[in-house]
Amino acid sequence: MKAALPSPAYLSVDAIRVGYRQSRNVHEVVHGLSFSLARGEIGCLLGPSGCGKTTVLRAIAGFESLLDGCIVLGGRELSQAGTTAPPETRQVGVVFQDYALFPHLSVWDNIGFGLRKLNATERKARVDTLLALVGLSSHARQYPHELSGGQQQRVALARALAPQPDLLLLDEPFSNLDVDLRERLALEVRDILKELGTTAILVTHDQHEAFAIADSIGVMHNGVIVQWDSAYNLYHRPADRFVADFIGQGVFTPGVVDLPRQLVNIELGSLPLCQGVDVCITNDRDEQQVDVLLRADDVIHDDESPLQAEVVRKAFRGAEFLYTLKLPSGQQLLALVPSHHDHAIGEKIGIKLSADHVVTFPVEQ
Numbered sequence: 123m124k125a126a127l128p129s130p131a132y133l134s135v136d137a138i139r140v141g142y143r144q145s146r147n148v149h150e151v152v153h154g155l156s157f158s159l160a161r162g163e164i165g166c167l168l169g170p171s172g173c174g175k176t177t178v179l180r181a182i183a184g185f186e187s188l189l190d191g192c193i194v195l196g197g198r199e200l201s202q203a204g205t206t207a208p209p210e211t212r213q214v215g216v217v218f219q220d221y222a223l224f225p226h227l228s229v230w231d232n233i234g235f236g237l238r239k240l241n242a243t244e245r246k247a248r249v250d251t252l253l254a255l256v257g258l259s260s261h262a263r264q265y266p267h268e269l270s271g272g273q274q275q276r277v278a279l280a281r282a283l284a285p286q287p288d289l290l291l292l293d294e295p296f297s298n299l300d301v302d303l304r305e306r307l308a309l310e311v312r313d314i315l316k317e318l319g320t321t322a323i324l325v326t327h328d329q330h331e332a333f334a335i336a337d338s339i340g341v342m343h344n345g346v347i348v349q350w351d352s353a354y355n356l357y358h359r360p361a362d363r364f365v366a367d368f369i370g371q372g373v374f375t376p377g378v379v380d381l382p383r384q385l386v387n388i389e390l391g392s393l394p395l396c397q398g399v400d401v402c403i404t405n406d407r408d409e410q411q412v413d414v415l416l417r418a419d420d421v422i423h424d425d426e427s428p429l430q431a432e433v434v435r436k437a438f439r440g441a442e443f444l445y446t447l448k449l450p451s452g453q454q455l456l457a458l459v460p461s462h463h464d465h466a467i468g469e470k471i472g473i474k475l476s477a478d479h480v481v482t483f484p485v486e487q
């Protein structure tokens with residue numbers, strides 16, 4: 123059987139460095155960042171405020187030039203140091219956080235704005251198709267101020283998609299919307315982009331948004347991508363402590379690797395080392411102190427368990443409580459527990475481990 127070949131890159135962002143001019147100096151904020159997308163793939167740059175996500179997006183859109191590296195889209199070189207194709211020649215659409223709709227134009231005219239090269243029949247067909255796709259056919263004659271935030275963002279999406287861009291950039295598009303609507307709209311947007319086969323990049327600091335929309339996610343820290351991966355792998359196989367901390371909820375708990383038995387022993391019990399876990403034993407006793415990542419779903423509540431932990435904090439999450447628990451040693455951990463188990467702060471509850479693999483990191487000095 124032939125091994126599957128990796129999809130060829132449609133967008134290639136190769137070792138780009140980007141900075142902002144400050145008087146005579148350039149303050150570099152993106153340091154040799156690389157990733158690529160196949161045609162029709164949805165990527166996401168996810169990271170904390172100030173890590174450089176928007177700067178990367180602006181460089182791809184052509185609003186910032188490169189200090190080094192290059193950006194290639196569908197075989198066309200868009201940017202390299204000293205050469206920046208103007209934004210309007212790139213066939214790249216952008217959806218901004220604040221919608222940026224034309225207030226004096228109706229929904230229909232906003233969407234049709236970039237289609238003046240089409241004849242009236244083609245233009246009408248295209249706008250009507252997009253209106254139907256974003257579920258706003260009955261709002262065509264309304265003005266932006268007559269729509270909700272979610273509806274306005276759908277108009278902005280339809281307007282950006284109307285000229286059939288080679289690449290769509292979405293800059294924190296849901297951040298002005300309430301939490302429930304955000305995830306719902308993110309899923310809807312994913313369906314729309316997949317139906318059209320549009321290659322897209324979302325920038326966000328919200329992991330739920332990233333998980334809902336993207337095929338591949340790059341976690342950014344200080345101007346570089348520290349892990350480019352699926353949502354599943356970012357959560358279950360974080361490449362370093364920063365990713366482990368940024369994605370999902372969990373704690374680092376001390377453990378000792380028992381290499382001959384392929385176990386890691388922690389206060390709660392023993393966990394199997396999974397194959398491929400990179401544990402470097404530096405002493406001759408075949409054991410090593412490590413920090414073990416324990417996710418909130420690795421610890422389950424069990425009334426029968428002899429292992430007791432004290433509830434020190436609780437946060438209601440609808441279907442679940444996120445409990446912060448204290449072990450007899452004082453070590454704290456997190457546990458997601460179905461919300462019909464409503465325990466008081468200070469109460470002791472039975473817990474046990476339910477992790478099928480373990481992620482370890484070297485102990486921080």
Ligand SMILES: Nc1ncnc2c1ncn2[C@@H]1O[C@H](COP(=O)(O)OP(=O)(O)OP(=O)(O)O)[C@@H](O)[C@H]1O
Nearest residue numbers: 142143151169170171172173174175176177178327
């Ligand atoms: N026009 C500018 N001039 C100078 N510095 C800038 C400019 N825009 C951004 N920066 C700086 O570049 C760094 C990265 O900013 P950027 O907006 O790319 O981050 P971000 O990850 O998108 O953050 P956020 O999530 O808060 O939007 C920050 O330190 C910021 O202060």
